[in-house]
Amino acid sequence: MDSSLEGSKSNSEFLLFPLLNIFQVNEMVFARLTSLISVVLAASQITSAALTKRVTCSTGHVTANAACCKLFPIVDKIQQDLFDGGECGEEAHSALRLAFHDAIGFSIHGGKGGGADGSILIFNATEEAFRIRSYLTDANGGIDDITSRQFPVFQETGLTAGDFVHLAAAIGTANCPGAPRLQFMFGRPAPRAPAPDLTVPEPTDSVTAILERFADAGFSAREAVALLSSHTIAAADVVDPTIPGTPFDSTVGTFDSQVFLEVLLKGSLFPGNGSQPGEVLSPLHGEMRLQSDFLIARDPRTACFWQEKINNQALMVSEFKAAMAKLQVLGQRNLIDCSDVVPVPKTLTTPIKFPASFSRRDVDIACPQLPFPNLATVAGPAPTIPPVYVYSQ
Numbered sequence: 547m548d549s550s551l552e553g554s555k556s557n558s559e560f561l562l563f564p565l566l567n568i569f570q571v572n573e574m575v576f577a578r579l580t581s582l583i584s585v586v587l588a589a590s591q592i593t594s595a596a597l598t599k600r601v602t603c604s605t606g607h608v609t610a611n612a613a614c615c616k617l618f619p620i621v622d623k624i625q626q627d628l629f630d631g632g633e634c635g636e637e638a639h640s641a642l643r644l645a646f647h648d649a650i651g652f653s654i655h656g657g658k659g660g661g662a663d664g665s666i667l668i669f670n671a672t673e674e675a676f677r678i679r680s681y682l683t684d685a686n687g688g689i690d691d692i693t694s695r696q697f698p699v700f701q702e703t704g705l706t707a708g709d710f711v712h713l714a715a716a717i718g719t720a721n722c723p724g725a726p727r728l729q730f731m732f733g734r735p736a737p738r739a740p741a742p743d744l745t746v747p748e749p750t751d752s753v754t755a756i757l758e759r760f761a762d763a764g765f766s767a768r769e770a771v772a773l774l775s776s777h778t779i780a781a782a783d784v785v786d787p788t789i790p791g792t793p794f795d796s797t798v799g800t801f802d803s804q805v806f807l808e809v810l811l812k813g814s815l816f817p818g819n820g821s822q823p824g825e826v827l828s829p830l831h832g833e834m835r836l837q838s839d840f841l842i843a844r845d846p847r848t849a850c851f852w853q854e855k856i857n858n859q860a861l862m863v864s865e866f867k868a869a870m871a872k873l874q875v876l877g878q879r880n881l882i883d884c885s886d887v888v889p890v891p892k893t894l895t896t897p898i899k900f901p902a903s904f905s906r907r908d909v910d911i912a913c914p915q916l917p918f919p920n921l922a923t924v925a926g927p928a929p930t931i932p933p934v935y936v937y938s939q
């Protein structure tokens with residue numbers, strides 16, 4: 547029995563050693579892993595410290611990269627010379643539209659231009675001539691006003707056309723309360739050629755054609771609707787040339803979600819000289835409704851993306867910012883993030899409202915799957931929306 551006990555003792559001791567060894571080995575591995583992790587963590591902290599290191603420019607501005615310092619005086623110049631000291635006016639709206647018309651000259655399949663390269667500014671005569679391609683509307687209609695306004699300022703800055711167009715769009719948008727602070731990536735080379743024709747969607751296009759064009763440039767239906775948030779700070783000069791500066795919503799000076807609501811209101815009138823190509827019935831005197839916005843707001847492929855932005859400022863702004871970040875670097879690479887030169891926009895916190903005399907019963911509900919937000923109505927009689935001052939008049 548003793549021997550059997552001894553035998554079992556020795557067996558267990560025999561067994562114990564390898565077990566201890568495994569534990570020790572594990573402990574060693576664990577210790578090494580821990581020290582390895584601390585080294586990696588320390589290294590990553592050093593890297594992130596290096597990445598987040600801030601540079602103080604000679605102007606006193608602080609930025610993430612010394613290469614961005616030269617942009618601060620240019621931002622001030624653009625505000626003074628182009629945007630009347632920082633206004634969300636016609637020039638700011640047009641600068642955003644120009645960035646879109648420039649960048650969308652691109653295809654993920656190739657062969658459609660250099661994207662966000664400023665070709666629309668350098669080769670303005672060519673790209674503006676696209677307006678005569680269609681007997682219905684002008685794809686780049688009205689763009690000549692802003693290119694001729696921007697060109698002399700652009701020449702004085704020393705920037706490439708692409709950097710200028712996309713910096714001006716970010717600054718102009720930032721002048722509109724409620725807008726996101728758009729990303730600005732710096733370092734585009736000079737554009738090599740004009741974009742080809744037929745890249746800019748037109749208000750007479752079908753939803754299928756519009757979504758196909760956006761998809762060809764790399765944007766989903768959701769992103770296309772997100773980009774259309776821009777029409778909250780938009781007015782038409784040439785859709786009906788008898789009424790230049792006719793806004794798309796009742797709050798054209800603020801980047802709110804009012805346009806998503808108002809495009810869904812039942813239309814009853816044309817604000818100017820009757821029905822024009824690309825225009826459909828509007829709900830308000832003085833307001834222009836594009837056929838493309840009308841259709842996209844009601845199409846089953848896009849209606850819910852449209853409706854969910856109504857009174858959801860945070861969603862609208864974050865989706866717009868993300869889609870713009872993608873748009874403004876189409877076709878570009880090796881850019882430096884100079885977003886901290888872009889002014890910080892004022893925030894909006896008040897809920898949007900139905901225009902006076904309108905309510906839920908005036909809405910074309912096109913996304914019954916989602917609840918429609920409860921909104922108050924502005925007091926008083928139905929408004930007439932005043933035009934945006936147009937600088938070329």
Ligand code: HEM
Nearest residue numbers: 639640643646688747748749773776780781782783784785
């Ligand atoms: C379905 C796609 C789109 C169509 C069919 C379209 C069409 C139009 C039209 C016809 C105008 C009025 C032009 C005039 O008469 O002066 C306009 C204005 C404007 N669009 Fe679009 N657009 C589209 C997408 C976009 C996108 C993606 C952006 C920006 C990201 C944008 C920004 C603007 C702005 C800011 C204005 C106002 C310009 C001003 O007030 O001077 N649009 N758009």
